[in-house]
Amino acid sequence: MPVSNSSLVIEVNAPRSPTTHDPHLDRWQTPTVLHKYLVATYPDVSRNESGGSEDGSSEREAVDLLTTTIKGYEGFGSFHSQNVEELVALPDDKYVAPAWPKLQWMCPRHHDHHIELSHAIYHPNAIISASGKVWDIATLPADSAQTEFGQPFLQEHFMIAKDFVFINHGAFGGSLLGAQSLKEHMDRYMESQILRFYDRELLPLIVYVVRALSKFIHCNPKNLVLVQNATSGLNAAIRHLIKPNDVVAYLDTEYLSVYKMAYIRAQEVGATLHEIPLNMHLHDDALLSDDDALTKHIVSHLPPGCTTAIIDFVTSTTAMLMPTFTHLVPALRAAGVKRVIVDGAHTSLQVPLDFNALPVVCQPDAFVGNLHKWFSCPKAAAFMWIKDENIRVIEPAVISHGAREGLLSSFIWDGTRDYSAYLTIPAIIHFWELQGLDRVREYCSTLLRDAVTMLTTAFQTRRIARHAPFMSLVELPEALQGRRDASKYVQDVLHTQYRIEVPVKQIESTLYLRISVFVYNEPAHYAFLRDAILDFVERIRKRPRDDGTPCPTQHVGGCGVTASQTKMAGF
Incomplete structure (x- = not known):
């Protein structure tokens, strides 16, 4: 029977109403307000508010429109969205970005400034600024949206506690x-109609993000996937690129979790692991300052028959930028290494990437980079670039609906979780481009170089032979060396007594600070660090460690910690 309301008539097969009225059936009658939603969504369903035409044309138009608009399952699983493999492969002149609902978003610190979310995400000239405010570059003077580095950048763009000197962005x-404001709005929007978001909107939006990120790191989007963090990506790469009976080499500078991934995989498939020494050469200028010499050292320590190598782009604990693409990967290929996995967790923004410019011999088999570090994306977001020949080889650690439907299909969905951090990536790209990528890198690298010189001079210690653009080790003074468990002790004192957040590393029995420099840091931060270390050294000297008398209470003797802590650290 035809079921009608004021603007939509659809033929449905429903049982006839009973001749005797049953009041309990009233709640199941067709709601008269249903058409308001349908008309808002499909404004052409009806030509007037008075109902269908006498010849039934409105009914046919409504059914035709609904049939052509809702296309059902085009991709994998039960998602009502387009095929992501087709979307990511489209050339730019054929690709159309997905529409985003035109919702108004109130920025937390700018209550008089409303923006459309679609503008924040997609507009090519939109950048986020001032706690979520979106500016249109075209309406501003050329440099007006660039923030002054140091304290102004911290106040305007970060949430870091003001009562700490934060030297640990790395x-x-x-x-x-x-x-972060954009992500939180995404979360609220997702929860407003979660089926709409997951089933119909999320996957095309992620495709858009992948395409945007591919332009930032200069690669083909079909080689790129998003993952939650570098750990997830490296798990996938190591699990599928280390084969049975492989001979695997890694540097002793490698991050501990990556070593454990390789160790467990080697146990599973009967591969062998071989460590290449580098930590003992941190002050060897002849070796570490020369890319050719460093490459020769690494290749000369490869085990016989090496098939797979795991290397860093920027080492984590030792904070060294490696000549990965220019020297190491081609040298490893020439030495017969079949597969090269690159841990690029610290690269995004700190180091410019251009995969399109890499000759085949310089391409790794897999490269993984975090976006929550220097790129400053909300947690958690990272990416993995995969070489053409491995697109059908590497699979995610978590298998879900899109498995083996294509690379992006395999990685794009790993279950119900918060994907909103991904959707902030295009806006962050616009932000950093407006700030000036070269400007950011020049500021950070110059301040780091000057801070390292100042600290090593003040501490009268050796300079490190190689460091990254935004991070470096700094050897601590002699008075703090040679103590049992001292790295944790010194870091705790800096944290609790001086309110400085900086890691202390013990490498080859020597203690180092690993300092980071970012856009919100300034020279005063490193001067305060210097004064804190020298003050701490003076306190230690006031209470010689060989007098046999432990500090009875906190602050006694000027050491700034409890007796048990002092005794444990050997002071």
């Missing part, structure tokens, strides 16, 4: 305040 990064 650990977990820190989200841009505007990006």
Whole structure:
């Protein structure tokens, strides 16, 4: 029977109403307000508010429109969205970005400034600024949206506690305040109609993000996937690129979790692991300052028959930029290494990437980079670039609906979770481009170089022979060396007594600070660090460690910690 309301008539097969009225059936009658939603969504369903035409044309138009608009399952699983493999492969002139609902978003610190979310995500000239405010570059003077580095950048764009001197961005990064606001709005939007978001909108949006990120790191989007963090990506790469009976080499500078991934995989498939020494040469200028010499050293320590190598782009604990693409990968290929996995967790923003420019011999088999560190994306987001020949080889650690439907299909969905951090990536790209990529890198690398010189001079210690653009080791003074468990002790004192967040590393029995420099840091931060270390050294000297008398209470003797801590650290 035909079921009608004021603007939509659809033929449905429903049983006839009973002749006797049953009041309990009233709640199942067709709601008269249903058409308002349908008309808002499909404004051409009806030509007027008075109902269908006498010849039934409105009914046919409504059914035709609904049939052509809702296309059902085009991709994998039960998602009502387009095929992501087709979307990511489209050339730019054929690709159409997905529409985003035109919702108004109130920025947390700018209550008089409303923006459309679609503008924040997709507009090519939109950048996030001032705690979530979106500016249109075209309406601003050329340099007006660039923030002054140091304290102004910290106040405007980050949420870092003001009662700490924070010199450790290289650990977990820190989200841009505007990006965090954008993510939180995404979360609220997702929860407003979660089926709409997951089933119909999310996957095309992620395709858009992949395409945007591919332009930032200069690669073909069909080689690129998003993962939650570098750990997830490296798990996938190591699990599928280390084969039975492989001979695997890695540097002793490698991150501990990556070593454990390789160790467990080697146990599973009967591969062997071989460590290449590098940590003992941190002050060897002749070796580490020369890319050719460093490459020769690494290749000369490859085990016989080496098939697979795991190398860093920027080492984590030792904070060294390696000549990965220019020297190491081609040299490893020439030495017969079949597969090269690159841990690029610290690269995004700190180091410019251009995969399109790499000759085949310089391409790794897999490259993984975090986006929550220097790129300052909300947690958690990372990417993995995969060489053409491995697109059908590497699979995600978590298998879900899209498995073996294509590379992006395999990685794009790993179950119900929060994907909103991914959707902030295009806005963050616009932000950093507006700030000036070269400007950011020049500021950070110059401040790092000057801070390293100042600290090593003040501490009267040796300079490290190689460091990254935004991070470096700094050897601590002699008075703090040679103590049992001293790295944790010194880091705790700096944290609790001086309110400085900086890691202390013990490498080859020597203690180092690993300092980071980012856009919100300034020279005063490193001067305060210097004064804190020298003050701490003076306190230690006031209480000689060989007098046999432990500090009875906190602050006694000027050491700044409890007796048990002092005794444990050997002071």
